[in-house]
Amino acid sequence: xxxxxxxxxxxxxxxxxxxxxxxTILISGHCQSGNIxxxxxIRKEMISRGFQLSIITYSVLLSSLCKRGEVSKAEQLLDxxxxxxxxxxxxxxxxxxxxxxxxxxxxxxxxxxxSMCSKKIMPNSYAHGAILSGLCKKGMVSHARRYLDNLxxxxxxxxxxxxxxxIDGYVKMGDIYEAIGLYDQATRAGxxxxxxxxxxxxxxxxxxxxxxxxKTLLRTLELHGFVPNAVTYAIVMDxxxxxxxxxxxxxLFNEMDAKAITPNVITYSIVIKGLCKQGMLQKxxxxxxxxxxxxxxxxxxxxxxxxxxxxxxxxxxxxxxGEITGYSHGEGYWIVKSCLQHSNKGTICKEDxxxxxxxxxxxxxxxxxxxxxxxxxxxxxxxxxxxxLR
DNA sequence: GTAGGGTTAG
Numbered sequence: 051x052x053x054x055x056x057x058x059x060x061x062x063x064x065x066x067x068x069x070x071x072x073x074t075i076l077i078s079g080h081c082q083s084g085n086i087x088x089x090x091x092i093r094k095e096m097i098s099r100g101f102q103l104s105i106i107t108y109s110v111l112l113s114s115l116c117k118r119g120e121v122s123k124a125e126q127l128l129d130x131x132x133x134x135x136x137x138x139x140x141x142x143x144x145x146x147x148x149x150x151x152x153x154x155x156x157x158x159x160x161x162x163x164x165s166m167c168s169k170k171i172m173p174n175s176y177a178h179g180a181i182l183s184g185l186c187k188k189g190m191v192s193h194a195r196r197y198l199d200n201l202x203x204x205x206x207x208x209x210x211x212x213x214x215x216x217i218d219g220y221v222k223m224g225d226i227y228e229a230i231g232l233y234d235q236a237t238r239a240g241x242x243x244x245x246x247x248x249x250x251x252x253x254x255x256x257x258x259x260x261x262x263x264x265k266t267l268l269r270t271l272e273l274h275g276f277v278p279n280a281v282t283y284a285i286v287m288d289x290x291x292x293x294x295x296x297x298x299x300x301x302l303f304n305e306m307d308a309k310a311i312t313p314n315v316i317t318y319s320i321v322i323k324g325l326c327k328q329g330m331l332q333k334x335x336x337x338x339x340x341x342x343x344x345x346x347x348x349x350x351x352x353x354x355x356x357x358x359x360x361x362x363x364x365x366x367x368x369x370x371x372g373e374i375t376g377y378s379h380g381e382g383y384w385i386v387k388s389c390l391q392h393s394n395k396g397t398i399c400k401e402d403x404x405x406x407x408x409x410x411x412x413x414x415x416x417x418x419x420x421x422x423x424x425x426x427x428x429x430x431x432x433x434x435x436x437x438x439l440r
Numbered sequence: 441g442t443a444g445g446g447t448t449a450g
Contacts, residue, residue, distance in 0.1 A: 069442095070443085071441095071442050071443055072442080072443090073443090074442090074443040074444085075442070075443055076443095077443085078443060078444075104443080104444095105444080106443050106444050107443075107444085108444085109443090109444035109445075110443070110444055111444095112444085112445095113444065113445060116445095139444095140445085141444060141445050142444085142445085143445095144445045144446075145444080145445055147445095148445075148446070174445095174446095175446070176445055176446045177445090177446085178446090179445095179446040179447065180445090180446065182446095182447090183446080183447070210447085211446060211447050212446090212447080213447090214446095214447045214448075215446080215447050216447095217447090217448095218447065218448065221448090244447090244448095245448085246447055246448045247447090247448085248448090249447095249448045249449070250447085250448055252448090252449095253448070253449070279448095280449080281448050281449045282448090282449085283449085284448090284449040284450065285448080285449050285450095286449095287449090287450095288449070288450065291450090314449095315450080316449055316450045317449085317450080318450090319450040320449080320450050321450095322450090323450070349450095351450055352450080355450075
């Protein structure tokens with residue numbers, strides 16, 4: 051985004067004014083890097099410069115807010131849209147339905163769905179998918195199944211994405227038989243499975259303890275021309291990790307390299323978890339370094355995995371998890387609102403208190419602090435494991 | 441020609 055700003059500055063120096071599309075791209079960039087506040091700021095700047103924001107500009111902001119679960123802020127924006135005469139289109143409706151479903155507010159999602167239909171905007175696969183995944187995530191799997199069957203009975207084109215959502219719903223409930231049954235049904239209906247279908251089925255098989263079946267399935271899908279991706283590998287590697295078969299996990303990790311499948315943060319987190327489980331802390335550090343040299347940035351789960359590993363090794367115990375709510379500059383520690391402790395404030399990263407010089411954890415604390423500092427001044431909502439001496 | 445939405449893994 052810094053580079054993007056440089057280009058805009060160069061434009062202005064050359065007498066070129068950013069237009070609606072330029073601004074929308076900038077907003078989209080900030081939103082994608084998690085900085086919605088900056089996106090909202092640009093929107094204000096646009097309004098003060100007399101721009102009429104388009105429905106696409108609003109969509110970018112709406113979808114980011116909904117993804118973060120800030121549906122009420124999205125509603126405010128929606129009101130703003132209405133005030134300048136922009137009516138929600140199919141995409142805006144889909145974003146809202148998805149936002150409500152993600153928050154578990156199925157009833158409100160259905161209300162949006164109904165009002166959309168009453169405006170003769172017909173729900174598409176995206177809208178159906180939002181409702182289906184919302185129902186599944188709420189544990190209403192049989193309800194979701196009836197919804198899907200209804201779509202099929204009404205002759206609507208049900209694509210593989212909708213089958214995937216439903217298959218994953220079954221898998222998450224531990225119902226691998228229904229998942230496989232639905233996979234068969236999709237195939238019979240002439241809907242071709244995707245790598246995501248197989249990933250969910252592999253996840254289900256791993257969960258039900260059948261790593262042998264997984265190997266067979268992997269071979270089958272490769273025979274049918276499907277290419278396993280980073281997610282496929284993550285699922286199987288994590289299964290090996292749970293079985294404490296670190297050698298098999300590393301073998302797959304190397305196989306990814308050989309097949310030119312790019313590992314991501316999740317891949318590395320799994321490898322780090324496996325190594326920590328075996329007490330190979332130094333190796334897990336090397337993996338972290340390796341990750342950075344590849345330009346990947348560790349996230350809160352990577353760090354929590356490491357912290358957990360070090361806690362076990364140093365006979366410390368995680369004291370709960372908390373949400374970072376602020377930073378005390380004078381004292382140099384983060385204020386954490388803990389959800390498991392009695393007090394509503396705890397501390398991490400206070401250098402001379404719980405963490406001594408040269409202590410590994412002290413270095414972790416520094417790394418966590420540096421990492422949080424990269425988050426554009428918005429540490430709230432980041433969950434971190436708190437540590438305490440046992 | 442440049443901007444927006446859904447499903448899988450830690």
